[in-house]
Amino acid sequence: MNFLNLTIMDLISQPWHWAFSGFVIAFILLISTWAGKSFGVSSSYKVMCSMAGAGKRIPFFDLNLKEEYWRIAFVVGAIVGGIIGSQVIGSPEPVDISQATINHLVNDFNMPYPENISEGTGFIPEDLYNLTNPKGLFLAILGGLFVGFGARYGEGCTSGHAITGLSHLQKPSLFTVIGFFIGGLIMTHLILPLILG
Amino acid sequence: MKIIRFFLIGIIFGIVMSKSEAISWYRTHEMFRFESIHMYGIIGTAVIFGIIFMWAMKKLKIKTLDGEYVTYVPKKFHLPRHLIAGTIFGLGWALVACPGPMYVLLGHGFWIFALVILSATFGTYLYAIVRHKLPH
Numbered sequence: 428m429n430f431l432n433l434t435i436m437d438l439i440s441q442p443w444h445w446a447f448s449g450f451v452i453a454f455i456l457l458i459s460t461w462a463g464k465s466f467g468v469s470s471s472y473k474v475m476c477s478m479a480g481a482g483k484r485i486p487f488f489d490l491n492l493k494e495e496y497w498r499i500a501f502v503v504g505a506i507v508g509g510i511i512g513s514q515v516i517g518s519p520e521p522v523d524i525s526q527a528t529i530n531h532l533v534n535d536f537n538m539p540y541p542e543n544i545s546e547g548t549g550f551i552p553e554d555l556y557n558l559t560n561p562k563g564l565f566l567a568i569l570g571g572l573f574v575g576f577g578a579r580y581g582e583g584c585t586s587g588h589a590i591t592g593l594s595h596l597q598k599p600s601l602f603t604v605i606g607f608f609i610g611g612l613i614m615t616h617l618i619l620p621l622i623l624g
Numbered sequence: 625m626k627i628i629r630f631f632l633i634g635i636i637f638g639i640v641m642s643k644s645e646a647i648s649w650y651r652t653h654e655m656f657r658f659e660s661i662h663m664y665g666i667i668g669t670a671v672i673f674g675i676i677f678m679w680a681m682k683k684l685k686i687k688t689l690d691g692e693y694v695t696y697v698p699k700k701f702h703l704p705r706h707l708i709a710g711t712i713f714g715l716g717w718a719l720v721a722c723p724g725p726m727y728v729l730l731g732h733g734f735w736i737f738a739l740v741i742l743s744a745t746f747g748t749y750l751y752a753i754v755r756h757k758l759p760h
Binding site: 454473475487497502516550564574580581585603605609612614619 | 708711715741750
C-alpha cells in the first residue's frame with residue numbers, strides 16, 4: 428500500500444502535460460461560469476483599490492464590495508494552490524524548458540539555468556527577482572505597473588481575454604490578446620536584451 | 625457561499641498553474657521566443673475546450689447555481705484601445721508575470737511577488753486617474 432501511495436504521489440508530482448493542463452483550465456472556466464461568475468483575475472486589483480478606500484475619491488473604484496469579495500477569495504485560493512503546488516506536489520526536477528532557450532539565457536543574458544532542484548525550480552530567475560537585488564526590484568515593480576495598468580485599460584488579462592473572452596468568441600478579446608503578444612515580443616526581443624544583455 | 629466556492633476554484637487554479645508550469649517566467653520567455661509548443665498548447669487546448677463548454681452551456685440552456693442562463697456581456701469594440709492596452713500588458717507579462725501567476729508565485733514563496741501585486745494594484749489606480757485622457 429505504501430508502495431502504491433508513493434507511486435501515485437510520484438505521478439501527481441510530475442509536471443502535467445500541456446494538453447491535460449489546458450483541459451483543466453477550461454474546466455475551471457466551466458465551474459466558474461456554473462458558479463455564476465465570469466472568470467478573470469486582474470479585477471482583483473480594482474477590488475483591492477476599492478477596499479483601500481479609493482472609491483471615496485475616484486468613482487471608478489466605487490464598487491459594491493459585497494458583490495466583489497469572491498474575486499479576493501479566488502486569489503487567496505490561488506495563493507493556497509501555489510503553496511500546495513510547490514510544497515506538497517512540487518516537481519522533483521526544475522521546469523524542463525527547451526535547450527534553445529537555456530542556451531540563449533546563458534549566452535545572451537549570462538543567466539545560468541538550474542540543473543537540479545537544489546539550484547532552483549525554474550519558475551523565476553531567483554538571482555534577478557529577489558528582495559535584495561535593486562535591478563530586479565525595479566524591474567518587478569515596473570512589470571507590475573504595466574500589468575495593472577494594461578489589464579484595466581484593456582478590461583482584462585490573460586484569464587479574462589485569452590481564456591474567457593476567446594471561449595465566448597469575442598472580437599475585442601482577440602485583438603487584446605494580439606496586443607499582449609505585440610507587447611510580449613517587444614519586451615522579449617528588443618527591451619530585455621538591453622537590460623539583461 | 626460564493627466566497628467558499630471561489631476560494632476552492634482558486635485552489636484548483638493555483639495547482640494547475642503550478643503543475644502546468646504556465647506561471648514560470650522561463651516558460652513565458654520560451655513562448656515569446658517560439659522555442660516550445662508548451663504554452664501555446666496550454667492556451668490552445670484551454671480555448672478549444674472553453675469554446676465547447678461555453679457553447680454547450682448556452683445550447684443546452686444549463687442554468688448557473690444562481691439560477692441564470694449563461695451569457696457574456698460583450699465589451700465595446702475599440703481597436704486602438706485593445707491594441708494599446710494589450711501591448712502595455714504584454715510588456716509586463718514578458719517582464720514579470722500575468723496577474724493569476726503573480727498570486728500563485730507568491731504561494732511558491734517568492735516574496736517579491738507581494739511587491740509585484742502591490743505595484744499592479746497601483747498600476748490599476750494610475751489607470752483610473754488618467755483614463756479620461758486615453759482613447760476608449
